Amino acid sequence: MRPMRGIFYKICSVVMFILMASLIKATADHVPPGEAVFFRSFFAMPVIIAWLAMRGDLQTGLKASAPMGHIWRGVVGTMAMGLGFAGLAYLPLPEVTAIGYAAPLLTVIFAAMFLGEDVRLFRISAVVLGLIGVSIVLSPRLTVVPGPGNDGASLGAMLVLGGAVFAALAQVFVRKLVLKETTSAIVFYFSLTATVLSLATIPFGWVIPAPREAALLVLCGLLGGVGQIFLTSSYREADASVVAPFDYASMLFALAIGYWVFDEVPTMTMLIGASIVVTAGVLIIWRERKLGLERAKQRKAMSPQG
Template sequence: MRGAALMTAAMVTFTINDTFTKVLSEALPLWQLIFLRGLGVTVCLLILARAMGQLTYRLPRRDWFYMWLRAAAEIGGAYFFITALFNMPIANVSAIMQVLPLSVALAGALFLREPLGWKRLLAILIGFGGVMLIVRPGGADFTSYSVYALLAVACVTLRDLVVRKLSRAVPSLMVSVVAAVGVTVFAGAASLTETWQPLAGWDVFHLAGATVFVIFGYVFSVTAMRVGDIGFVAPFRYTSLLTALILGVLVFGEFPTVPTLMGAGIVVATGLFTLFRERRLNLLRPVVPSRIR
């Protein structure tokens, strides 16, 4: 239950960070925003990793390659997600991102040869149908930014698949530190192509809010996966959608359409089914004791 509470807190704080970020879209260029937020995130993650003894540089080249590949996927995900967030209702973007457990399961089966039964495959296809209800290609609300949200899903899926290739010797916070450094450095270089804007009083407050809440999101999510059973904790990720719906109405006056709500419901239902099936299959698999080295 403590893991579930921490995962809920992580999703709420991540979504509040998204809200602050969306508010800043009217004041700051994209890469300047990502760079300034990334500075604070990187410093805090370095301090946290050092305090927890997870800051290490003696890792195999193979792990470094996968960590930097993951960082590249993180850069693409940040660009596409924040661009979509700047130009779409926050609830719509959040609803599309809820398809991640489905896309990761499908990509794992296609590229990593992970087992995928027909029931989960059917749930994934239905879930993608729910995404189409949200995006509605050819509809009046469909824009290029809807495609950006889907590309963000693709980048984050790659990011999550790469993690599975890392050895157990790599600390989880070290992976986050490398990603934060990669995103910040790339954003800093890309921001040189933009005209930097001065920060007004409220802009500083919103930027600080985005930085603080994304840091808390990292801390809560890492702690949740450490203290709670993954199969039990993972479904609580969907609280981010409820938070996005509430904040979209209260902060931006964005009321989701009926098709969007229907699509979001389908995505969440199929995602929960997929997580339930994966948990059940893991419980049925025999436990093979690992060799002591």
């Protein structure tokens, strides 16, 4: 285990994904979200295939023993991506990022519901705290009073929140898939499934992107593929509990890009809500690490050598 390298890879992945979201936002006024999903997924596949070939995993890494599991993971993951991309057209980048932090909180709930995972008072309390933070972020967008600052914002908030729900469901499917499938297969077949599913949105109004937009969308796919490689590599180099908190560095990058590129000034309400969500997420990660250490000690005590 090389934790510092794992942390470095994780931060690199966070940067890639935030840049990717920024490129999607830059084209969102003209390019439909389904079309953006196609570019993000299709142009990520060459990067992933090249990476697998360099590692010598191309032949074995793409074998799938649970094809329906990959399909279902692809369906909910594509929904998450499409809704999140759609929301970028209506909301500031930092706000989309903050609402997206609801996904790991909801994963705790869905894992208990669908996988039978034991969730005790501490994690339940942290989830409730995090959802309160999400509610604070959402509150200005759910007003019924019309105004220039609220045009489409309520729709955007619901789209991003829906994307977080589907992202959490996707993580539940991934937790089931990792018991049978390699990480390489999960990553590749998600991109493949998302590419195919995105084509179903053609009748809903794809456009011919301008040369600049096309270049940004292709770059979006390449960044997504590179980000996925960095993400996978980070978990190979360090425990999940070590690298997972660095997901929240995305807020810093989102605030910087939102301010300097899109002239988005964060509100105090958004910052307070995001801080609460981040705190709740870190508490859950800390608790998971503590439980993992306790389980490791119990296994060691029960082993013949212990």
